Amino acid sequence: MVHNVAIASMTGARNRGCEALVRSIIDGIHTVIGRDAAKISLHSADAKYDRKIFGDDVAATYDAHPLSWPSPLRLKALQGPQIRMARLAEKTLLPSEKPGAISRRSLTALSDADIIVATGGDVFTGDYGPSNFRSHCHILHLGKPVFFMAQTMGPFAPAEEAYLRKHAGAIAMCTVRESDSLEYLQKIAPEIPVHQAADVAFLLPSIDADAARRILEVEHHFPIEGKKLVGVSVSAGIVGYRGAEGKVDYIGETAKFVNELNANGYAAILIPHVQNIAIEANDLFACTEVLRQLEHPERNLVLSLPLSASEFKGIVALCDVLVGARTHATIAALSQGVPAVAIGYSRKSFAIFRDYYGEDISKDLAIDVVDMTADKIGAAFAIAQDMPRTTDRAAEMKQRALTSFERLKTILEAA
Incomplete structure (x- = not known):
């Protein structure tokens, strides 16, 4: 049937x-x-x-x-x-x-x-x-x-x-x-x-490490040998969702954080996870604005080519930490055990992190965009960079994600 x-x-x-x-x-x-x-x-x-x-x-x-x-x-x-x-x-x-x-x-x-x-x-x-x-x-x-x-x-x-x-x-x-x-x-x-x-995206397949390195080094001309990489998912719409326009310099504070990363020997991979037609909902423009405010833009990269969700996920796997303002950019990290920091505008980010990391740790890793500053991101990053990869927890979440399909199968077979 x-x-x-x-x-x-x-x-x-x-x-x-x-x-x-x-x-x-x-x-x-x-x-x-x-x-x-x-x-x-x-x-x-x-x-x-x-x-x-x-x-x-x-x-x-x-x-x-x-x-x-x-x-x-x-x-x-x-x-x-x-x-x-x-x-x-x-x-x-x-x-x-x-x-x-x-x-x-x-x-x-x-x-x-x-x-x-x-x-x-x-x-x-x-x-x-x-x-x-x-x-x-x-x-x-x-x-x-x-x-x-x-x-x-x-x-x-x-x-x-x-x-x-x-x-x-x-x-x-x-x-x-x-x-x-x-x-x-x-x-x-x-x-x-x-x-x-x-979230079913815990099950999203990823490209392998060699393919991810090729995207960075060959397609984007950004050698990564010997570099410490931090993924930074930049959102074009996050301030608007939270009603924080005029209260938070989201782009400026993100740029200050990346400058601090560079000063400490890290290179930032700026990730435009949403690329809608409308400029106000296209993260590529937001990533570009961050890059233009950096003291050393040449030390960092905007992923400017059209990449799939699986390709983004493969690149995230090469990073030491992911700082994400898009939920599914952070899930790309969590699903591979990559330590992550969330910048959120709603309870979804905080609740997902709490279920994954536990109450105590998640409070230090999830930041409300209304209260976001470069210093707060830096403090959360300092905790994340010292954390081990949580591959066992990622595997548990994948098994939990599969239960949605098992329930769907039961409903269909009973119909």
């Missing part, structure tokens, strides 16, 4: 964290359920780009920007005729559809799925506002079981908590990636079946 699995809530693989999530979900389904036992469709806000990234690993990729979904009542009214039209169009010529919209083909594929797997990591939180949360929740109105996979959930305003409880019957399973979300959901919506797993 072939199971029809739809992956939804994908904003696009230009965000390498989103790529890491979807790549890991695809690989997990193939590994645990079987490549020939699952037909996977991907519903993305950046479908044309993602078709190139995931290729034949998915049966189809559809345009489905969450913010373009109609209201639940409108969706219910349109669902029947939209689906009939889309099925007819599959047999003829499908007219071009507006980019960035929920396409008729996407609606058809979601409605035909055996289960909808919601990815996104933190899209089902209150971090980006109630309208963003509800737009992603439209998958709960299609009459299909939904699996929230390895999510950070909440906290929500009371109205969103009530909304989630109202539609809990559509949620076949929710696995969360940290204990804060587990405790929160058990408190506000005990009717939702929830279990703690780990």
Whole structure:
């Protein structure tokens, strides 16, 4: 029997964290359920780009920007005729559809799925506002079981908590990636079946060390022999997410920290883990701004070529420490046992670090961007650089991440 699995809530693989999530979900389904036992469709806000990234690993990729979904009542009214039209169009010529919209083909594929797997990591939180949360929740109105996979959930305003409880019957399973979300959901919506797993990106494969060195030394002309490397994931949007504009000189403080690294014999690899079309959401511009403020920019490198999430992960493995303002850049480090420092804007970073390192150590390694200074990053880095690699803990988290796919398999086999 072939199971029809739809992956939804994908904003696009230009965000390498989103790529890491979807790549890991695809690989997990193939590994645990079987490549020939699952037909996977991907519903993305950046479908044309993602078709190139995931290729034949998915049966189809559809345009489905969450913010373009109609209201639940409108969706219910349109669902029947939209689906009939889309099925007819599959047999003829499908007219071009507006980019960035929920396409008729996407609606058809979601409605035909055996289960909808919601990815996104933190899209089902209150971090980006109630309208963003509800737009992603439209998958709960299609009459299909939904699996929230390895999510950070909440906290929500009371109205969103009530909304989630109202539609809990559509949620076949929710696995969360940290204990804060587990405790929160058990408190506000005990009717939702929830279990703690780990972020599925712990399972993301990495390129090997020789391939990573080639990217640095040959493709970027940056010899690393004898150098002590520190990965620095720079975020273009972190200050805006936390409402800290004008309060924190994020770029300036990051540059001061890198200057201190250079003074102590380290070279920084500046990592643009998100490269969206919009400049304000493109880390390559933020990395460049940091580089321009350095006293010795030639001692450091911006990874300026288009690299995959697995290639970034391989480069992180060459570093002594990773200082990350992007969650999945830090997970690239944690999943390989590389000591990491997190600069965060929401509880997801702090909760993931607490579950990985424990309460005492995580408090010293996770920094709220509102309170971020070069000195605070330096103090956290001093602790991280003296830590051994945590390969055993990384292996434990990978096993925990696999449990999401085991639960998915159980649901599909029981259907």
